[in-house]
Amino acid sequence: MDKLKFYVAMAAAKLSAVGLRLLGRNASYLPGLIAVTICKNFIGHLEKPETLICVTGTNGKTTTSNLLNTVLTNSGEKVTNNSFGSNVQGGVAAALLLNSTFTGKHKNRIAVLEVDERSSLLVYPFMAPDYLICNNIMRDSIKRNAHTDFISHIINSAVPATTKVVLNADDIIGAQLCPQCEKKVFFGVDALPPAKTEGMKARDIVYCPKCGGRLEAEYLRYNHIGRWRCADCDFASPERDYLVTDVDKAAGTFTVAHEGEAHTFKLVNDNIVNIYNFCGAVALLREIGIPYETIETAFQDTELVKTRYDHIEAGKLRITRILAKGQNPVAVSRTFSYTAKCPGDKKCLLLIIDDKEDNVRNVESTCWLYDLDYTPLKDPTVDCIIFAGKRCKDHVLRAAMSGVDLSKIITTDTVKNCSALVDTQKYQDIYLLFENYWLDEALAEEKRLVERGESGT
Amino acid sequence: MTIEVLFAEVCNLCGDAQNAEYLRQTLPDAELIFTPLTDTPYFVGHTPDMIYMGNMSEQIQRRVIGALRPYKDRLQTLIDGGTVMLFTGNAGETLMKHISYVTEKIELDGLGIIDLTVKTDWFKRYNGKTLGKCGDLDVLGFRSQFSMVYGDNAGNAFLKVERGIGLNPESRLEGVRMNNLFCTALLGPILPNNPLFTEYLISLTGQTAKAAFRPQAMDAYEQRLKEFRDPKTEF
Numbered sequence: 001m002d003k004l005k006f007y008v009a010m011a012a013a014k015l016s017a018v019g020l021r022l023l024g025r026n027a028s029y030l031p032g033l034i035a036v037t038i039c040k041n042f043i044g045h046l047e048k049p050e051t052l053i054c055v056t057g058t059n060g061k062t063t064t065s066n067l068l069n070t071v072l073t074n075s076g077e078k079v080t081n082n083s084f085g086s087n088v089q090g091g092v093a094a095a096l097l098l099n100s101t102f103t104g105k106h107k108n109r110i111a112v113l114e115v116d117e118r119s120s121l122l123v124y125p126f127m128a129p130d131y132l133i134c135n136n137i138m139r140d141s142i143k144r145n146a147h148t149d150f151i152s153h154i155i156n157s158a159v160p161a162t163t164k165v166v167l168n169a170d171d172i173i174g175a176q177l178c179p180q181c182e183k184k185v186f187f188g189v190d191a192l193p194p195a196k197t198e199g200m201k202a203r204d205i206v207y208c209p210k211c212g213g214r215l216e217a218e219y220l221r222y223n224h225i226g227r228w229r230c231a232d233c234d235f236a237s238p239e240r241d242y243l244v245t246d247v248d249k250a251a252g253t254f255t256v257a258h259e260g261e262a263h264t265f266k267l268v269n270d271n272i273v274n275i276y277n278f279c280g281a282v283a284l285l286r287e288i289g290i291p292y293e294t295i296e297t298a299f300q301d302t303e304l305v306k307t308r309y310d311h312i313e314a315g316k317l318r319i320t321r322i323l324a325k326g327q328n329p330v331a332v333s334r335t336f337s338y339t340a341k342c343p344g345d346k347k348c349l350l351l352i353i354d355d356k357e358d359n360v361r362n363v364e365s366t367c368w369l370y371d372l373d374y375t376p377l378k379d380p381t382v383d384c385i386i387f388a389g390k391r392c393k394d395h396v397l398r399a400a401m402s403g404v405d406l407s408k409i410i411t412t413d414t415v416k417n418c419s420a421l422v423d424t425q426k427y428q429d430i431y432l433l434f435e436n437y438w439l440d441e442a443l444a445e446e447k448r449l450v451e452r453g454e455s456g457t
Numbered sequence: 458m459t460i461e462v463l464f465a466e467v468c469n470l471c472g473d474a475q476n477a478e479y480l481r482q483t484l485p486d487a488e489l490i491f492t493p494l495t496d497t498p499y500f501v502g503h504t505p506d507m508i509y510m511g512n513m514s515e516q517i518q519r520r521v522i523g524a525l526r527p528y529k530d531r532l533q534t535l536i537d538g539g540t541v542m543l544f545t546g547n548a549g550e551t552l553m554k555h556i557s558y559v560t561e562k563i564e565l566d567g568l569g570i571i572d573l574t575v576k577t578d579w580f581k582r583y584n585g586k587t588l589g590k591c592g593d594l595d596v597l598g599f600r601s602q603f604s605m606v607y608g609d610n611a612g613n614a615f616l617k618v619e620r621g622i623g624l625n626p627e628s629r630l631e632g633v634r635m636n637n638l639f640c641t642a643l644l645g646p647i648l649p650n651n652p653l654f655t656e657y658l659i660s661l662t663g664q665t666a667k668a669a670f671r672p673q674a675m676d677a678y679e680q681r682l683k684e685f686r687d688p689k690t691e692f
Binding site: 139142143144146147148149150153203206207212214329361362363365366367368369370371393394396397398400401406 | 466467469470471472473474475478479482493494495514515516520560579582584586599601603644645646649650669670673674676677680681684685689690691
């Protein structure tokens with residue numbers, strides 16, 4: 001009966017994919033949703049690729065998945081992936097079924113699937129990953145992800161003991177994931193400047209998970225990412241198997257050491273969060289046997305996807321658009337911090353970071369704004385801040401509480417045409433920070449700015 | 458004025474830490490005492506003017522109950538004596554009679570100061586908003602919780618609910634007020650989101666103060682109040 005359901009689900013899903021494509025729409029989610037709705041164990045019935053890699057964690061999933069796809073594709077593999085689709089159960093099912101025959105036989109040798117942490121229980125029991133990489137576990141949307149204990153519990157309950165896990169040793173929460181898995185590889189970034197011992201006030205771990213004693217930071221990079229040891233017992237951050245030992249921003253390279261060898265790669269982006277993503281990707285690729293030379297070559301051709309980061313010069317204007325994942329205080333804090341350090345001694349920041357859906361017939365919870373670190377906006381190079389969106393008044397209050405000079409702030413409660421508020425005669429370095437779901441609007445505002453830059457208006 | 462902030466290093470899950478910061482900015486001369494979970498609370502040997510504790514994970518909640526249990530009688534004395542206390546999110550649950558952690562299969566008695574019980578289920582997340590009256594004040598805020606509270610708070614509710622839910626989806630009375638103790642499931646920035654309530658809370662200590670960044674806070678509050686009252690806004 002279950003097998004019959006599977007074939008019905010497969011037929012319906014494949015048919016829906018054809019229909020969606022004929023309509024010019026993306027078939028990266030709905031076919032999978034249809035399949036798992038008809039047959040709960042649909043993913044379980046599918047033949048899996050020879051090597052199944054899953055990517056999870058709070059931040060960095062998409063960047064890491066894209067990087068893995070690029071390197072593997074460059075090495076001659078045809079990779080099953082959900083890079084352009086959804087990372088929940090339906091998206092995973094869609095990626096697998098679209099690369100399977102009607103009988104469920106998988107067409108490719110390898111798959112890289114990004115899996116939302118919350119979907120772990122709906123995915124891993126039906127497909128055991130050979131490898132699972134997790135870049136970090138930290139506070140995220142409180143509505144969906146609650147807290148790190150909850151997310152860790154879900155992942156630990158779902159991942160099979162046979163999976164080899166690749167974990168960030170500098171994330172003291174993520175490094176403890178999957179105690180049931182014997183095969184573990186750790187990566188991290190060495191104590192390169194500007195390491196510090198004080199981070200954000202709101203941290204997701206303070207006490208030792210082993211004895212309850214106080215954890216002490218050897219150094220911190222951001223939030224709880226850094227090196228820790230317990231003051232009262234032998235608990236400490238695990239040793240790193242793959243370690244970034246050097247980041248040369250001027251040369252645009254970073255170096256990874258592993259088992260006495262050191263290899264240098266192109267630094268695709270110098271944001272610390274991405275350096276962790278890159279190191280994790282290198283570790284995983286080496287674990288599946290990809291030669292260093294192949295990885296190095298592929299990194300040369302790699303860029304962050306344009307939907308997440310782009311830099312355009314138009315006339316006198318230098319416009320940089322950066323993704324700032326809304327309702328995710330750590331991710332947006334990192335983007336604020338990164339932007340403050342970006343080039344330009346008189347920057348204008350245009351911020352479209354409210355949740356799109358939650359402000360339609362609803363009122364977005366502003367709790368996350370109170371975990372968000374606004375202090376980078378005090379940087380003297382930040383001369384103008386434009387908050388665009390329904391929650392602009394809340395941003396003003398938060399910025400005020402953080403000591404931001406209110407005379408620098410402009411607000412508008414509508415996103416459309418918010419770039420008109422940018423004084424392009426006064427500001428040449430413009431940073432457009434946007435929430436994922438505002439991508440189309442952010443691109444439209446970027447285009448308007450480009451046009452103004454080119455026309456000199 | 459002395460304000461004790463209990464266990465701020467771990468009771469800060471949804472932006473709650475900024476309530477203490479807002480008090481600091483509203484009362485620049487106040488002394489804020491941050492007591493870590495591993496220390497004896499200041500209130501054990503002293504009488505602060507105000508005690509604040511914020512939202513936390515369930516694992517931390519169990520540790521907090523353990524940390525406060527030896528001081529149950531002292532807390533009761535302070536409540537009876539009129540010390541102002543604000544417990545946000547699930548912090549107030551620590552004072553209740555009993556908590557059932559359904560997913561983790563743990564049963565635990567709270568301090569038993571409040572005659573209500575709690576059921577916490579990691580697979581039943583509730584996200585919502587509540588608007589209600591505390592006397593003449595409109596108090597509003599957000600909720601994201603695994604727990605629901607059960608029992609009778611008809612005689613000592615914090616808010617009469619205008620929109621949203623109370624202790625649980627069947628209740629129209631939110632939270633608990635016992636003398637000057639306020640326990641509410643509203644979490645995160647309840648004080649900056651409610652500048653008038655902040656001023657009221659401070660007035661209960663016998664002082665008067667204007668909420669920090671009052672014009673900006675009132676602007677945001679009034680807009681949100683309008684949005685919460687808009688019939689088109691879904692709760």
